[in-house]
Amino acid sequence: MAVDLLTARLRGAVGRLLRLVLLLAAVAAASFTLMAHSPIDPVDAYVGGDIAAIGPEQRAQIAERWGLGDPPLERFGAWFGQLLQGDLGQSLTFNQPVTQVIGERFPASLALMATAWLLSGLFGFSLGVVAGVRQGRVADRAICWWAYTLASAPTFWVGLLLLYVFSVSLGWTPVCCAVPVGVLAEDVTLLDRLQHLILPALTLSIVGVAPVVLHTRHAVIHAMASDHVAFARAQGESTRGVVVHHVLRNAAAPAVLLQFAALGELFGGSVLAEQVFSYPGLGAATTAAALGQDVPLLLGIVLFTTVFVFVGNQLGDVAHARLDPRVGRRPSRGRRGRDGEPAGLPAAPEAFPPPPTGEPEPAGRGVR
Amino acid sequence: MAPHGRTARTMAVGGAMVLAVSACGGTAGGTATSESPTELRLAIGGEPDDGFDPTLGWGRYGSPLFQSTLLARDADLGIVPDLATDWSVSEDGLVWTVDVRTDARFSDGEPVTAADVAYTFTTASESGGLTDVTALAEAVAVDDDTVELRLQRPQSTFVNRLVSLGIVPEHAHGDDYARNPVGSGPFALVQWDEGQQLIVERNDDYYGDLPDFERIVFQFTGEDASMAAASAGQVDMAAVPSQLAGTEVPGMRLVPVPSVDNRGIMFPYVPDEGRTTEDGAPIGNDVTSDLAVRQAVNSAVDRELLVEGVLEGFGSPATGPVDGLPWYEPASAVGDADPARAARLLEDAGWVDGDGDGVRERDGVRAEFALLYPADDSLRQGLALAVADMLAPIGLEVSAQGESWDVIDQRLHADAVLFGWGSLDPTEMYNLYSSSRAGVEYWNPGFYADADVDANFDAALAATDQETANEHWRAAQHDGAGGGFGPSGDAAWAWLVNLEHTYLVDECLDLGAPRIEPHGHGWPITAGIAGWRWTC
Numbered sequence: 001m002a003v004d005l006l007t008a009r010l011r012g013a014v015g016r017l018l019r020l021v022l023l024l025a026a027v028a029a030a031s032f033t034l035m036a037h038s039p040i041d042p043v044d045a046y047v048g049g050d051i052a053a054i055g056p057e058q059r060a061q062i063a064e065r066w067g068l069g070d071p072p073l074e075r076f077g078a079w080f081g082q083l084l085q086g087d088l089g090q091s092l093t094f095n096q097p098v099t100q101v102i103g104e105r106f107p108a109s110l111a112l113m114a115t116a117w118l119l120s121g122l123f124g125f126s127l128g129v130v131a132g133v134r135q136g137r138v139a140d141r142a143i144c145w146w147a148y149t150l151a152s153a154p155t156f157w158v159g160l161l162l163l164y165v166f167s168v169s170l171g172w173t174p175v176c177c178a179v180p181v182g183v184l185a186e187d188v189t190l191l192d193r194l195q196h197l198i199l200p201a202l203t204l205s206i207v208g209v210a211p212v213v214l215h216t217r218h219a220v221i222h223a224m225a226s227d228h229v230a231f232a233r234a235q236g237e238s239t240r241g242v243v244v245h246h247v248l249r250n251a252a253a254p255a256v257l258l259q260f261a262a263l264g265e266l267f268g269g270s271v272l273a274e275q276v277f278s279y280p281g282l283g284a285a286t287t288a289a290a291l292g293q294d295v296p297l298l299l300g301i302v303l304f305t306t307v308f309v310f311v312g313n314q315l316g317d318v319a320h321a322r323l324d325p326r327v328g329r330r331p332s333r334g335r336r337g338r339d340g341e342p343a344g345l346p347a348a349p350e351a352f353p354p355p356p357t358g359e360p361e362p363a364g365r366g367v368r
Numbered sequence: 369m370a371p372h373g374r375t376a377r378t379m380a381v382g383g384a385m386v387l388a389v390s391a392c393g394g395t396a397g398g399t400a401t402s403e404s405p406t407e408l409r410l411a412i413g414g415e416p417d418d419g420f421d422p423t424l425g426w427g428r429y430g431s432p433l434f435q436s437t438l439l440a441r442d443a444d445l446g447i448v449p450d451l452a453t454d455w456s457v458s459e460d461g462l463v464w465t466v467d468v469r470t471d472a473r474f475s476d477g478e479p480v481t482a483a484d485v486a487y488t489f490t491t492a493s494e495s496g497g498l499t500d501v502t503a504l505a506e507a508v509a510v511d512d513d514t515v516e517l518r519l520q521r522p523q524s525t526f527v528n529r530l531v532s533l534g535i536v537p538e539h540a541h542g543d544d545y546a547r548n549p550v551g552s553g554p555f556a557l558v559q560w561d562e563g564q565q566l567i568v569e570r571n572d573d574y575y576g577d578l579p580d581f582e583r584i585v586f587q588f589t590g591e592d593a594s595m596a597a598a599s600a601g602q603v604d605m606a607a608v609p610s611q612l613a614g615t616e617v618p619g620m621r622l623v624p625v626p627s628v629d630n631r632g633i634m635f636p637y638v639p640d641e642g643r644t645t646e647d648g649a650p651i652g653n654d655v656t657s658d659l660a661v662r663q664a665v666n667s668a669v670d671r672e673l674l675v676e677g678v679l680e681g682f683g684s685p686a687t688g689p690v691d692g693l694p695w696y697e698p699a700s701a702v703g704d705a706d707p708a709r710a711a712r713l714l715e716d717a718g719w720v721d722g723d724g725d726g727v728r729e730r731d732g733v734r735a736e737f738a739l740l741y742p743a744d745d746s747l748r749q750g751l752a753l754a755v756a757d758m759l760a761p762i763g764l765e766v767s768a769q770g771e772s773w774d775v776i777d778q779r780l781h782a783d784a785v786l787f788g789w790g791s792l793d794p795t796e797m798y799n800l801y802s803s804s805r806a807g808v809e810y811w812n813p814g815f816y817a818d819a820d821v822d823a824n825f826d827a828a829l830a831a832t833d834q835e836t837a838n839e840h841w842r843a844a845q846h847d848g849a850g851g852g853f854g855p856s857g858d859a860a861w862a863w864l865v866n867l868e869h870t871y872l873v874d875e876c877l878d879l880g881a882p883r884i885e886p887h888g889h890g891w892p893i894t895a896g897i898a899g900w901r902w903t904c
Contacts, residue, residue, distance in 0.1 A: 053500055175593055179565075278587075280561065
C-alpha cells in the first residue's frame with residue numbers, strides 16, 4: 001500500500017517534470033519564432049539615436065559580434081546547444097552573461113512580488129470575507145465598488161498617483177529605486193530596503209486584490225447559504241463562529257488557487273510597477289531586452305518565468321487539494337485540473353474568472 | 369531618427385503629473401544642503417546598459433567621467449588638447465601623430481602610456497560597439513609618449529574619435545572592465561546600482577582642474593520619477609521634458625540649453641521615373657523634385673510660429689542640420705514666413721491653380737505631396753500638421769500622415785518625411801547629403817546628388833586641419849554662387865526647428881557657459897561637468 005502510494009507520487013512527479021520540459025521547449029521555440037519575425041532590427045535597436053554616426057562597416061561588426069549573420073534556425077540550434085550545457089548565453093543589451101543578469105535582478109523582483117503577493121492575498125481575502133458575510137450591506141457595497149475601481153485602474157497610473165501622494169506631497173516614501181540614492185551598498189539597512197519596497201509592492205498588490213476579493217466574497221456567500229452553515233446556525237453558533245469554523249476554509253480554496261494562478265499576472269504587473277518606481281528588477285530587464293531585441297536575454301527570462309509560474313501553479317494545485325478534500329479524492333478531475341492552467345482559471349488581468357466552485361452566479365448579485 | 373519624441377502615453381502621464389503637482393501644492397522645497405555641498409545629485413538619465421567601456425561607445429557624448437580623451441571640445445566647440453599635448457596630420461591625411469602627456473595616471477596608479485592609447489584605438493576599431501573607428505588601419509605607439517594613428521582613407525572627421533574615445537588601460541581592460549572602469553578621468557567609480565544610480569567620487573590624482581564636488585550621484589529614474597524627485601527637493605538637477613518645463617519648482621530654475629536636436633522635412637530629390645530600390649521601394653516624387661516647390665516650402669513656413677506653437681517656446685528656428693556649430697554657414701538661410709515670395713516662386717516655375725480648387729498644378733501634376741512622420745511622435749505630428757496648414761494658402765496640398773517606421777522604410781524615397789537629427793560631428797551632414805549615401809540606411813533617402821557639394825565634402829574630409837575642413841563644410845551648404853544643399857541653393861531639405869533641452873537646476877548650481885547639445889536630452893549636459901561650481 002505504502003509502496004503503491006510512493007510509486008504513484010513518483011509517477012506524478014515525473015509526469016509533472018516531463019510536462020515542464022515540454023512546456024519549456026514549446027515556450028522557447030515560440031518565443032524565438034516571435035523574436036525572429038519581429039520587425040525590429042536588433043542592430044537598429046542597438047544603434048538607436050546614434051544612427052548618423054555608425055557606418056555600414058561598423059554595423060557589420062555589430063552584427064558579427066552578436067552572431068546575427070547566421071540563419072535563424074542555425075542560431076536557435078546554437079542557442080539550444082548552449083542551453084543543454086547550462087549556458088544561457090550572453091546578453092547583448094547588458095554585455096553580461098544572461099544567468100548573471102537574471103541572478104542579479106531576480107532577488108529584487110522576488111522581494112517585490114512576494115510582498116505584493118502576500119499583501120494582495122491577505123488583504124483581498126479579508127475584504128472578501130467581510131463583504132461576503134455582510135452581503136448587500138454598506139460594507140459589502142463599499143468593498144465591491146473599491147474592488148471594481150481597482151480592477152479597472154492601470155498599474156502605472158496607480159503607481160504614479162501613489163508616488164505623488166506619498167513621495168512628493170507627504171514625503172513619507174522615497175521617489176525611486178530599491179536603495180536610498182547616494183548611499184553606499186554597505187550602509188543600506190534592511191529598514192531602508194523595506195521603505196523602498198513598500199510603495200511598489202503596494203502598487204502591485206492593489207491591482208491583484210480585486211479578483212481575490214470578488215472570488216472570496218462569492219465563495220463566502222455560497223458557503224453561508226449552504227446546509228451545513230444553516231445547521232450550525234440552528235445549533236446556535238454565532239456568526240463569528242460560523243465564519244471561523246465553517247466558512248473560512250471553504251472560501252480559502254478559491255482564493256489560494258487564484259493567488260497561485262495569478263503569478264503570471266504578478267510578473268506582468270511587476271514590469272510596469274518597476275518602470276514607474278525605477279525599481280531595478282527583472283521587469284526592467286525584460287523591457288530592455290524586448291526593446292533591444294536581446295534574444296538570449298529575453299529567452300532566458302521567458303524560460304525562467306515559465307518555470308516560476310509553472311511551479312507556482314503546481315503549488316497552488318497542491319494547496320487547493322489540501323484545502324478542498326474533494327479535489328484530492330477525485331483523481332481524474334484533479335489531473336484534468338493540473339493540465340495547463342489549474343482548474344481553468346484564465347490569466348488575463350481584466351477577465352474575472354468564473355467562480356471555481358458551485359454554479360455560476362453574477363459577481364454583483366449581492367449588490368442588487 | 370532621434371528617438372525621443374514624446375509618445376501619447378508620456379504626454380498623458382505628464383499631464384496627469386502637472387495636475388498632481390499643482391493639486392499637491394507646496395513641496396518640501398530645496399535640498400537639505402544649505403552650505404556648499406560636497407555632493408551633487410543629478411537625475412538626467414543616460415545610464416548605459418552595457419557599462420562604461422569607451423571601446424563599446426561609452427562617453428561618445430557628454431563626459432566619460434572615468435576616462436579622459438586625447439582631445440576635448442571647449443564651450444564654443446573648438447578643439448583643445450586634453451590627454452594629448454599636441455597632434456598633427458600628415459600631408460596625405462593618412463597619419464595622425466599624437467603626443468601624449470606623461471603626467472597622467474590611471475586611477476589604479478599606473479601611468480597612461482602611448483601603448484594604452486594605441487591599444488584603445490585598435491580595440492575600438494574591432495569591437496563592434498557604438499563608436500565607429502572603422503577608418504583606422506592601425507594604431508602604433510612610436511615611443512612612450514607618441515602614437516601614430518594610421519587611417520585607411522583621409523578623414524578629417526576622425527578628430528571626433530580623438531574627442532570622444534576615452535583611453536582605457538591595456539593592463540586592466542578585461543571582461544569586467546565595463547563594470548569596473550579604470551581610467552584617467554576626473555572621477556572614479558564608487559558604486560553602480562544598475563537601473564538605479566551611479567555614485568562617483570572625485571579622482572584626486574586627475575591631471576586637470578579638480579572638480580568642485582567630491583561626490584556625484586546620478587540617479588537613473590524615468591522622466592516621471594525624475595520630475596517627482598525634483599519636486600520633492602531630492603536632486604540638484606533633473607532633465608525634464610519641455611511639456612513639464614513650465615512647472616514651478618521652489619529652489620530650482622529652468623535652464624533651456626540650445627541644441628542641434630533638429631526636425632526637418634526631407635524631400636525626395638529626383639522625379640518619379642519608376643525606379644525602385646533592391647527591396648522594391650519606389651524612388652522619386654514629381655512634385656518635391658522641383659526646386660521651386662522645395663524653395664517655396666522653405667520660404668513659406670513660419671519657423672518662429674512653429675517654435676512658439678509646437679515647442680512651446682523651447683526651441684529655435686532651424687535653417688540647416690548644423691545650426692550654430694563651427695561648420696555652419698549662416699548665409700545658407702533664406703527669409704521665411706513669406707508666403708508671397710513662395711507663391712511667386714511657384715508661379716514663375718509654372719505651378720498655377722488652373723481649375724480654381726485652391727491647389728496648383730503643372731502639366732497635369734497636382735502640387736501635392738504626403739508628409740510622413742512616425743505615428744508615436746506627438747511632437748513631429750504637431751510640426752507636420754502645422755506645416756500642412758502653412759502651405760495650404762500658397763496652393764501646396766500637404767497631407768500629414770503618421771506611420772510606423774516599417775511603412776516609412778518603404779516610402780521614404782518617394783514621400784517627404786519629417787526626420788530628426790543632430791550631431792556634433794559633421795559626418796552626419798555628409799551622410800545626409802552625399803550622393804554616395806543615397807538610399808543607404810536612413811541617410812540621404814531623397815537621393816540628393818550634386819557634384820559641387822560632393823566635391824566640397826571630399827575636400828572637407830581630405831583636409832588636414834579643421835579650419836580648412838570647416839570652410840569646405842560651409843561651402844557645401846552655400847557656395848556663394850547659388851549652389852549648395854542649403855535653402856539658398858538646392859533646398860534639398862526644409863529644416864524647421866532646433867529643440868532646446870530643458871533642465872531644472874538648483875539655483876545655486878552654476879553649469880558654466882551652455883554649449884550646444886547634440887540630439888539626446890540628458891547626458892550631453894555633462895560635457896562640462898568637471899567645471900560645475902556651487903555659487904551659494
